[in-house]
Amino acid sequence: MSGAFTKTMARNIFYGGSAFFFLLFLALTFDSMGQLPSRDNRAALSGPMGPQIAKGKMLWEENDCIGCHTLLGEGAYFAPELGNVYVRFGKSTDAIKGFIASRPANGIPGRRSMPQFNFNDEELTALAEFLKYVSEINSAGWPPNDQG
Amino acid sequence: MTYKSQSVAKLYFIAAIALFAAQILFGLILGLQYLIGDFLFPAIPFNVARMVHTNALIVWLLMAFMGASYYLVPEEAETELFAPWLATAMFWIFLLAAAATVAGYLLFSYSDLAALTMNELLPTMGREFLEQPTITKLGIVVVALAFLFNIGITILKGRKTVVNLVLLMGLTGLAVFFLFSFYNPTNLVLDKYYWWWVVHLWVEGVWELILGAILAFVLIKVTGVDREVIEKWLYIIIAMTLITGIVGTGHHFFWIGTPEYWQWWGSIFSALEPIPFFMMTVFAFNMVNKRRREHPNKAAVLWALGTAVMAFLGAGVWGFLHTLSPVNYYTHGSQITAAHGHMAFYGAYVMINLTIISYAMPLLRGRNAANSNKQQTLEMWSFWLMTISMVFITLFLTGAGILQVYLQRVAEAPQPFMAVQDQIALFYWLREIAGLIFLIGVVTYIASFFIGQDEPEVVLGES
Numbered sequence: 354m355s356g357a358f359t360k361t362m363a364r365n366i367f368y369g370g371s372a373f374f375f376l377l378f379l380a381l382t383f384d385s386m387g388q389l390p391s392r393d394n395r396a397a398l399s400g401p402m403g404p405q406i407a408k409g410k411m412l413w414e415e416n417d418c419i420g421c422h423t424l425l426g427e428g429a430y431f432a433p434e435l436g437n438v439y440v441r442f443g444k445s446t447d448a449i450k451g452f453i454a455s456r457p458a459n460g461i462p463g464r465r466s467m468p469q470f471n472f473n474d475e476e477l478t479a480l481a482e483f484l485k486y487v488s489e490i491n492s493a494g495w496p497p498n499d500q501g
Numbered sequence: 502m503t504y505k506s507q508s509v510a511k512l513y514f515i516a517a518i519a520l521f522a523a524q525i526l527f528g529l530i531l532g533l534q535y536l537i538g539d540f541l542f543p544a545i546p547f548n549v550a551r552m553v554h555t556n557a558l559i560v561w562l563l564m565a566f567m568g569a570s571y572y573l574v575p576e577e578a579e580t581e582l583f584a585p586w587l588a589t590a591m592f593w594i595f596l597l598a599a600a601a602t603v604a605g606y607l608l609f610s611y612s613d614l615a616a617l618t619m620n621e622l623l624p625t626m627g628r629e630f631l632e633q634p635t636i637t638k639l640g641i642v643v644v645a646l647a648f649l650f651n652i653g654i655t656i657l658k659g660r661k662t663v664v665n666l667v668l669l670m671g672l673t674g675l676a677v678f679f680l681f682s683f684y685n686p687t688n689l690v691l692d693k694y695y696w697w698w699v700v701h702l703w704v705e706g707v708w709e710l711i712l713g714a715i716l717a718f719v720l721i722k723v724t725g726v727d728r729e730v731i732e733k734w735l736y737i738i739i740a741m742t743l744i745t746g747i748v749g750t751g752h753h754f755f756w757i758g759t760p761e762y763w764q765w766w767g768s769i770f771s772a773l774e775p776i777p778f779f780m781m782t783v784f785a786f787n788m789v790n791k792r793r794r795e796h797p798n799k800a801a802v803l804w805a806l807g808t809a810v811m812a813f814l815g816a817g818v819w820g821f822l823h824t825l826s827p828v829n830y831y832t833h834g835s836q837i838t839a840a841h842g843h844m845a846f847y848g849a850y851v852m853i854n855l856t857i858i859s860y861a862m863p864l865l866r867g868r869n870a871a872n873s874n875k876q877q878t879l880e881m882w883s884f885w886l887m888t889i890s891m892v893f894i895t896l897f898l899t900g901a902g903i904l905q906v907y908l909q910r911v912a913e914a915p916q917p918f919m920a921v922q923d924q925i926a927l928f929y930w931l932r933e934i935a936g937l938i939f940l941i942g943v944v945t946y947i948a949s950f951f952i953g954q955d956e957p958e959v960v961l962g963e964s
Contacts, residue, residue: 419627
């Protein structure tokens with residue numbers, strides 16, 4: 354770099370630039386937080402199914418579902434996307450419950466298989482309600498189709 | 502090695518390399534599970550192996566960052582480390598916590614581990630990369646605070662260099678943004694939004710400061726180029742990193758329920774994120790070309806140049822490949838993401854740590870400047886084995902990703918996920934073979950610490 358451009362100038366660009374763009378990021382975050390109530394389906398969380406959804410999210414986390422699946426595209430790429438599984442399964446929580454409950458305990462020879470988690474009916478309902486809630490978040494039209 | 506207390510770095514480096522080897526072994530298990538779906542099922546399901554793979558990576562990178570700091574901070578500050586005993590104590594706490602956590606993943610079902618560690622008191626588990634039990638996370642905070650305190654006091658009492666200041670800013674940012682891992686609301690959009698404040702603001706933000714500082718330190722040492730020149734480069738590179746990378750977080754806010762203007766902010770700023778990586782490449786080659794002396798540690802110079810190139814390719818080029826929102830609409834959460842993740846982590850963070858280890862380890866083990874010729878030859882072989890196989894892993898995953906995206910999301914009759922997976926198995930086989938070669942590279946790398954250690958070190962004649 355040429356002599357006219359000094360270390361002090363480089364340092365000032367670093368401090369000034371970082372501070373400015375961090376503040377811009379905070380401003381955008383502030384604005385996003387204001388817009389989220391109309392997009393993130395929070396009404397469901399305070400609705401009659403709210404406690405089930407919260408329990409479902411807890412089950413989702415405590416069984417590390419994200420270690421195989423993606424949820425709104427984030428997670429592992431070993432098993433199908435579940436952000437829209439409620440839609441893919443014909444908007445049926447029963448279909449979701451049935452699928453989870455019917456996984457063979459010892460897997461399927463040679464193939465990928467979801468473990469058998471031995472959830473009771475209440476837990477299955479909670480998970481299905483959680484996935485239904487996720488499918489109703491406004492994700493800007495993603496995924497491109499029902500296959501996820 | 503100028504200061505006695507720098508020797509604490511050795512512990513951190515050794516543990517880092519051991520965890521690196523474990524990470525690769527579990528990577529091979531995962532690769533095989535992609536093909537033989539019931540491999541090790543139900544003893545080690547895919548998600549468990551993946552947790553070990555990713556968490557081992559994160560922990561060893563953190564360990565190596567700490568080792569690098571304990572090595573270079575005293576030398577830059579021209580003073581002994583404030584409390585070497587604290588650094589040693591924290592090492593054992595960190596190692597035991599990491600070992601206990603991995604043992605927990607492997608010995609218990611994840612839900613039992615959650616119950617055992619009382620996750621319900623402060624639920625933080627079960628989110629990608631942040632799977633550690635809450636108690637482990639609290640342990641990480643304690644270790645990080647003790648580490649920052651130790652490093653910070655050392656910097657304060659000694660010479661203040663730009664390398665040290667940038668490193669300290671990066672490490673402080675690392676600790677601060679980790680705190681967002683404790684925020685886990687039921688509202689999934691909020692959960693995801695702030696999860697990225699840990700993940701993105703680490704790897705595309707503050708970690709790049711750490712990377713830049715370590716690279717600058719090694720380049721000062723091996724090239725003898727004037728510190729003023731290198732520090733100016735360092736400032737301008739990290740300036741571009743944060744100017745593009747902070748708002749660049751928006752490329753994760755396209756499809757998770759956040760407002761759609763993020764498609765503009767995220768696309769534009771993250772499209773600029775390759776710039777600092779490109780500057781880093783230019784910087785490293787420029788400094789080596791302008792070197793004022795030949796350094797006998799050729800392997801360290803190779804790693805430094807390799808980092809600059811591979812970070813640009815993996816983080817810069819492969820990141821740009823799918824960062825524009827119209828492209829990302831189709832590629833989001835596919836094997837394309839995996840391809841980028843592998844090369845970016847290897848190129849930027851694995852390689853910078855292997856660079857500082859390559860530079861520092863011979864000195865920590867009593868050499869004057871470098872290892873023996875035989876050791877360096879082996880180490881350079883391991884460089885090429887790992888780097889080339891990582892290029893192929895990335896290419897095969899990219900091939901898998903393109904096919905996956907087409908069959909599942911673009912074709913006129915989109916097919917289900919699992920049907921598509923069967924059709925792209927060839928690419929997974931090729932990826933697994935490349936992974937095996939990577940493992941050979943790791944074995945060669947570890948061997949370079951032992952084979953030829955009894956031979957005299959390389960000393961440069963008059964050049």
